[in-house]
Amino acid sequence: MSGKLNATCFGCQVRHSTEWCALNDEELALLDGIKIPKAYEAGTTLFHQGDDCDGIYCMSSGLVGVRRLDAAGNSTLVRLCGPGETIGYRSFLKKSGHRSTAEIMMPSVVCFIRRTTVRTLLEQNPNLGLRFLDHTLKDAEEFEDRHFESVTFTVRSRLLSLLMVLYERFGQLNENGEPVLELPISRQDIAALIGASPETISRSIGAVQDEGLAQFRGRKVLFHNLDAVLQQLPAA
Amino acid sequence: MSGKLNATCFGCQVRHSTEWCALNDEELALLDGIKIPKAYEAGTTLFHQGDDCDGIYCMSSGLVGVRRLDAAGNSTLVRLCGPGETIGYRSFLKKSGHRSTAEIMMPSVVCFIRRTTVRTLLEQNPNLGLRFLDHTLKDAEEFEDRHFESVTFTVRSRLLSLLMVLYERFGQLNENGEPVLELPISRQDIAALIGASPETISRSIGAVQDEGLAQFRGRKVLFHNLDAVLQQLPAA
DNA sequence: GCTCCCGCTTGACGATTATCAAGGCGGCGG
DNA sequence: CCGCCGCCTTGATAATCGTCAAGCGGGAGC
Structure with missing residues (x-):
């Protein structure tokens, strides 16, 4: 091996x-x-x-x-x-x-x-x-x-923040030129990274999706509007 | 000056x-x-x-x-x-x-x-x-x-943890040999250190006091049982 | 002394989040 | 193909915590 x-x-x-x-x-x-x-x-x-x-x-x-x-x-x-x-x-x-x-x-x-x-x-x-x-x-x-962040941001903000960090490292553009992220980790681990329960992460993802910011399918994330995500981050 | x-x-x-x-x-x-x-x-x-x-x-x-x-x-x-x-x-x-x-x-x-x-x-x-x-x-x-800590501990635990840290730096024994701490900062700043609202800090202090762990009078803290406090800290 | 101001407390309420429980979905081995 | 097992989702409920508002109390200045 x-x-x-x-x-x-x-x-x-x-x-x-x-x-x-x-x-x-x-x-x-x-x-x-x-x-x-x-x-x-x-x-x-x-x-x-x-x-x-x-x-x-x-x-x-x-x-x-x-x-x-x-x-x-x-x-x-x-x-x-x-x-x-x-x-x-x-x-x-x-x-x-x-x-x-x-x-x-x-x-x-x-x-x-x-x-x-x-x-x-x-x-x-x-x-x-x-x-x-x-x-x-x-x-x-x-x-x-x-x-x-963990003290001043909500779980939702921390999730968006993490998504942006992950996008910088693992993100790509698909054949249509849209920003896509293949998540390298499970949602449990996303929860462990952010400091939240898996259930809350699941719900937060649902909310982000409902607002049309991004689309989640399994570990694939398709961002509809990257700028809108960045705008929602409380600027450090 | x-x-x-x-x-x-x-x-x-x-x-x-x-x-x-x-x-x-x-x-x-x-x-x-x-x-x-x-x-x-x-x-x-x-x-x-x-x-x-x-x-x-x-x-x-x-x-x-x-x-x-x-x-x-x-x-x-x-x-x-x-x-x-x-x-x-x-x-x-x-x-x-x-x-x-x-x-x-x-x-x-x-x-x-x-x-x-x-x-x-x-x-x-x-x-x-x-x-x-x-x-x-x-x-x-x-x-x-x-x-x-901020991700895994509750406000109460973080407060106790902070009190122990402050005791190490500012604590003393009074004339009766009891552990005493003169808080160097306001409760608002305790809140800002822990990442909580002043109201929650006030209530947490009240709870700690009710349980008989310590007695708060203004910025003076008298610990009734230092070991009991340490035991309540989720060991890192 | 009095008043104002600020920090602290207390109460009521609401939002966020964790917890518990159940069920779906997909992969993987039989 | 079936069944099992994780992972994920969803729902219901409760605990934690923040926010708003009011009141208390002590210290500074008049």
Whole structure:
């Protein structure tokens, strides 16, 4: 299942959008020889909440969801990670255990980079550290924004907001030039991302549809008026 | 109002808990000569949301609240900053404008450090950069936690959680050895911190009091049973 | 002292959302 | 083809929470 995968870093299509674009050819060769690419099936996990952090993961293809749960059984989908995204780097930088579980949401290829390797690269190339700092800053801002949203927005607004974010990442234009989104996750997971019950999500989707903003069929979303959706978002 | 203040960095009582503990004496002397300490009255602001970031602020004494608002008029109290805390450093690191407004909540002394000064120190001392990275990591985790809480906890739980956090920072034992907390902020601001209406906060406080967990008189909180409060928190 | 103002509380009501329960629909294995 | 099992929807109900409105109480200023 996890054979060679032809996955050299040099050929990695998403390398230039990752932290690793800070590396020169020599360093990249080191990383290439030592990283561990692997193919995962949907439903498996990269690591569990509470596990030690032995290194970081870099998505080559597919999609993983980062989940968080507490003792009371509450759970949330913290974020989605697609090709080019680094996973678990904050636990690595903090030298602490993982605060969440990384779950494969669709067949994916993910590279694992051992702690020691990352450390070596960081010592060699200070620019890599700056990239990680940038990433952490973005994370902090994103969580700040989401906290603000979850406290001030209604479920409907959060749903529309999420749809727009997903459209940026997964949206396309169909043969008629209309904006279309193939949802990468189930409605339960949409609920977990937004912080609402699946029932409320179902009803919210129905409402959005009734108003003619978009049409939902299974995981396909056809937007009738993208601007109208954007207008309804409480501007941050 | 803003005279000399006798505020040298060497004498700063909170220096060892700030990022600046990474500096050696020589660097500290540089910082000391070039920083700008100033006393502020309650109600004034350090900077406004949208302002350019010309440098960072370091609290010497007092308390400032960081507020965020959107076009629709929603507002939130993002965080409280006490002595030793650095404010606005993320906007500095991101080289972007301020995302929030920093408002003086009680008479405070705050030092301003110009952008260029911070940059010089960062180039001189890489450890300072690591301190900032650590701080950013902590911020990210804190926002992640608060997002999780705001989505999964009820207002009552969030209130209890906030009370415990405030107790850690501002709590004391009174003459009878009982845990007491002098709230540093108004109930409106508690509401803004938690993401609830003032009325709901008032009622939640009443409920907590009725159950005998604590006694509220103005801004004084007397905890009858700290462990009972902790037990009621959904363990993260 | 008095008044005004502001923060806090309280009550009544309504909107939003969660919860519980039932049923439909589609995929998948037999 | 059938039946099972998730996922999704829908409905009914209740809890949570926000909003509107009124009143209370303390502090500042006159």
